[in-house]
Amino acid sequence: MERIGRYRALLWLLCLGGCVTGINENVVRLQTLPAFDQYEKLRKVAIIPFGEYIVTRNEKVVMGVPHKITKDNGKIMSDVIADELKKQATFIVIPPDKIATFFKRRGEKVWGLLTPKEVSRVGALLKADALVVGQVREMSIYKYRMHENSRVIADIRMVDSVTAELVWKGSIKMDEEGLPHEVARRGMRQLLEQLKGKLEVLDQKKAQPLSIIDR
Numbered sequence: 001m002e003r004i005g006r007y008r009a010l011l012w013l014l015c016l017g018g019c020v021t022g023i024n025e026n027v028v029r030l031q032t033l034p035a036f037d038q039y040e041k042l043r044k045v046a047i048i049p050f051g052e053y054i055v056t057r058n059e060k061v062v063m064g065v066p067h068k069i070t071k072d073n074g075k076i077m078s079d080v081i082a083d084e085l086k087k088q089a090t091f092i093v094i095p096p097d098k099i100a101t102f103f104k105r106r107g108e109k110v111w112g113l114l115t116p117k118e119v120s121r122v123g124a125l126l127k128a129d130a131l132v133v134g135q136v137r138e139m140s141i142y143k144y145r146m147h148e149n150s151r152v153i154a155d156i157r158m159v160d161s162v163t164a165e166l167v168w169k170g171s172i173k174m175d176e177e178g179l180p181h182e183v184a185r186r187g188m189r190q191l192l193e194q195l196k197g198k199l200e201v202l203d204q205k206k207a208q209p210l211s212i213i214d215r
Contacts, residue, residue, distance in 0.1 A: 022142075022149040022175035023063050028187055030194040035165040039199065046094040046128040046161075047082045050074035050154070051112025052136040060140070067140035067151065074111065076181050077136045077154050084188045085132070088196065094128060102126070113157070116164035123161020130167055132158050139180045150183040151175045156191070168195065 052074040059068050070076075078096040086093045102125075103110045110122055114133050123131055134156040141150050152174045158167040172187035 020145060020147045020149065020177035022144050022151065022177075023065060024151060024173070024175040026175060026187075027171070027173040028190040028194070030168060030170040030191055030198065032168045032198050033166040035160050035163065035167045036198070037202065038160070039167060039202065040090070042091045042129045044092045044094065044126075044128045045085070045089070045130045045132060045158070046099055046123070046126045047078050047085070047096045047132045048114065048122070048134075049096040049100050049111040050078040050081075050134045050136050052077075053138070062140075062142075062151070065142050065144070067142045070139045070141060070150075070180050073136040073139040073180070076139065077134065077152075077184055078132075080181060080184045080188055081132060081134075081156065084185065084192055088192060091129070094126060099126070113155075114159075119159050119161055119164045126161075128161050130158050130160050132156065139184070141180065144177075147177045148179075149175065149177050150180045152180055152184045152187060154184070154187075168198075170194075 050073075059066055061067065075096070082093055082095040099110065110118075112133065113135055114122060114131070119131055119133075123129075134154055137153040137155065139150065139152050141148060143149070152172060154172045155169070156172070157169045159165070160167055170191045172184070172191060174183045174187040176183050176186065178186075
């Protein structure tokens with residue numbers, strides 16, 4: 001009985017924490033590419049305003065549950081990424097609102113997933129070593145077990161602005177209680193935790209003495 005009581009208490013604390021898992025599984029993944037070896041050399045990174053999928057109606061049904069599609073999802077996601085990246089980055093982060101203003105003055109709109117040619121051009125104009133680009137595939141709100149949940153799905157990439165090579169790429173699929181920007185923030189923090197782990201491994205690798213074969 002005592003064990004059951006502790007179990008119930010734990011469940012209650014989890015509920016108080018404000019994260020009620022929704023009808024879909026949470027999946028956050030990060031993959032680093034060869035260009036990641038030069039990550040520590042980055043001095044300035046620009047967060048390009050994210051693209052977002054377009055819907056003709058403001059509601060859809062997922063697994064029998066009505067989802068209300070929210071607006072300004074690309075802005076929400078790129079703003080969250082800029083905020084969270086600033087907290088741990090060793091480089092200067094240029095936020096998406098400044099990027100949007102810069103190109104608006106030039107009579108352009110730069111957003112979403114860029115081609116390699118566009119990456120090089122935009123990077124040169126912004127004098128940035130790398131760009132963070134991405135696409136929001138879904139941001140929606142629905143009712144689940146008396147809670148208001150949000151579903152957030154996004155693809156994120158960091159690209160070297162000189163070579164247009166991928167530094168890392170990640171994906172976020174979150175379905176929890178809270179507003180879209182709150183759920184997106186939780187997902188981004190998980191992604192950056194994985195990035196932190198990858199950086200620690202990279203530091204350890206570079207700190208190892210060269211073997212006779214490598215010399």
